[in-house]
Amino acid sequence: MPARRLTNDELVAEKGIDTTDEWIRSHTGIGSRYITDDETTSGDLAFEAAKNALAMAAGFAEAGGAEREAAAFELAQTLDAIIIATAFPDYIGCPSTACIVQHKLGARKALAFDVTAGCTGFAYGLEIAAGIMGIREARKRVLLIGAETLTKITNWEDRSSCILFGDGAGAVVLEKTDAPCAGEGRRGLVNSVLFADGGGGESLLIKKGGGRNPYKAGEVVDIPPHLYMNGQEVYNFAVKAVVETVDTLMKAEGLSAEDISVIIPHQANARIVQAARKRLHIPEEKFYLNIEEYANTSAASIPIALDEMNRGGLLKKGDLLLTVGFGAGLTYGGNAIVW
Numbered sequence: 001m002p003a004r005r006l007t008n009d010e011l012v013a014e015k016g017i018d019t020t021d022e023w024i025r026s027h028t029g030i031g032s033r034y035i036t037d038d039e040t041t042s043g044d045l046a047f048e049a050a051k052n053a054l055a056m057a058a059g060f061a062e063a064g065g066a067e068r069e070a071a072a073f074e075l076a077q078t079l080d081a082i083i084i085a086t087a088f089p090d091y092i093g094c095p096s097t098a099c100i101v102q103h104k105l106g107a108r109k110a111l112a113f114d115v116t117a118g119c120t121g122f123a124y125g126l127e128i129a130a131g132i133m134g135i136r137e138a139r140k141r142v143l144l145i146g147a148e149t150l151t152k153i154t155n156w157e158d159r160s161s162c163i164l165f166g167d168g169a170g171a172v173v174l175e176k177t178d179a180p181c182a183g184e185g186r187r188g189l190v191n192s193v194l195f196a197d198g199g200g201g202e203s204l205l206i207k208k209g210g211g212r213n214p215y216k217a218g219e220v221v222d223i224p225p226h227l228y229m230n231g232q233e234v235y236n237f238a239v240k241a242v243v244e245t246v247d248t249l250m251k252a253e254g255l256s257a258e259d260i261s262v263i264i265p266h267q268a269n270a271r272i273v274q275a276a277r278k279r280l281h282i283p284e285e286k287f288y289l290n291i292e293e294y295a296n297t298s299a300a301s302i303p304i305a306l307d308e309m310n311r312g313g314l315l316k317k318g319d320l321l322l323t324v325g326f327g328a329g330l331t332y333g334g335n336a337i338v339w
Contacts, residue, residue, distance in 0.1 A: 001034040002034045002040060002045070006033055006035050008020075008031060008032065008163070009021050024163050025292075027271065028291070029269065029271065029292055031293065033151070033166030034167055040167075041097075042088055043084075045147050047100075049170055049171040050072075050143055051072040051073075052072075052307075053143065053173050054173060057173040072105075078141055079109070079141050080139040080140060081110050082098045082101060083115060083128060084145045084147055085114070085144070087116070087118055087298050088148060088149055088152060092209065097114055098145075117328075118298065119266045119299055120329070121146060122323070125299075126337075141176070143171060144172050145170070145171040146301070146303045147168075150167065150297070153206060158226075161231065164295060165298075167297065168304055169303075170305075174189075190336045191253055193252065193333050195332050196332075199330075201329060201330060203233040203234050206226065207228055238269070238332075241330075241332035242280075242324050242326060242332075245334040253336055260282075263324065266325045267289065267305065269291070290304070302323050322335070
């Protein structure tokens with residue numbers, strides 16, 4: 001996470017937003033967010049998250065700084081691929097942010113690319129990583145990162161959306177295993193369901209700066225490029241997306257609510273999760289939420305939650321997890337994982 005933590009009260013005072021901490025909490029579940037400085041990019045956060053994940057995978061999570069970093073860079077040499085899910089990369093189009101991180105890590109043998117699937121990017125990335133390792137026997141280790149700096153493209157004049165977003169990154173190291181995907185002793189990514197509804201693309205987008213609506217020579221820019229969102233349309237879509245994703249995964253795997261250890265949804269709005277949970281008739285304690293602390297970090301929200309749970313001792317081997325993502329595109333989907 002970036003160093004700077006901004007509470008609702010601090011945000012309201014600093015940006016002059018006509019709202020209150022009580023209103024933000026009651027409508028979104030958000031209490032604070034972390035914000036990058038002007039120089040820090042999504043790639044910078046991705047690089048730090050990558051080092052943390054690699055050090056943990058190498059067994060050096062609790063080591064000193066220099067020792068941890070050395071272990072991370074050593075394991076990076078064995079990576080076969082680096083995938084970064086992000087809605088706001090370091091550059092438009094090219095180079096990919098994943099290539100920038102690959103170079104910083106010195107992961108010379110790793111292919112590298114970005115995934116643009118909005119807040120569903122991490123769920124998409126897990127299935128892509130599994131495919132990369134499944135096609136060729138020699139590929140055994142993939143680094144998957146969700147990284148966002150959405151506060152850089154937040155429209156601070158839009159009271160309804162500017163309260164929602166935060167910056168952050170989370171990473172996982174995926175390794176090929178001989179454990180089965182079904183039956184006794186299964187482990188790892190056992191299923192994914194991924195969807196898209198491009199007809200809703202204009203409900204959540206960055207309108208300015210791409211090939212469809214480029215900047216022109218001499219054009220005066222009143223406000224920087226920003227994320228536009230039709231809040232009601234996105235809310236309605238998101239509730240349906242969570243319900244369909246969880247229901248599809250449960251039916252595909254023959255699961256009941258009792259079989260699931262935890263459901264980790266994209267942290268967009270606590271009210272979305274609450275509405276979906278009621279339709280699914282799944283107990284509240286089955287859903288893990290940390291949106292109060294971090295706000296909406298888009299493709300980074302699921303890996304940040306995974307890391308928080310892992311470090312907090314909330315996950316144990318054999319736990320069945322469901323991830324659920326939904327966001328720009330419109331995209332949605334999720335994964336079934338045996339920890």
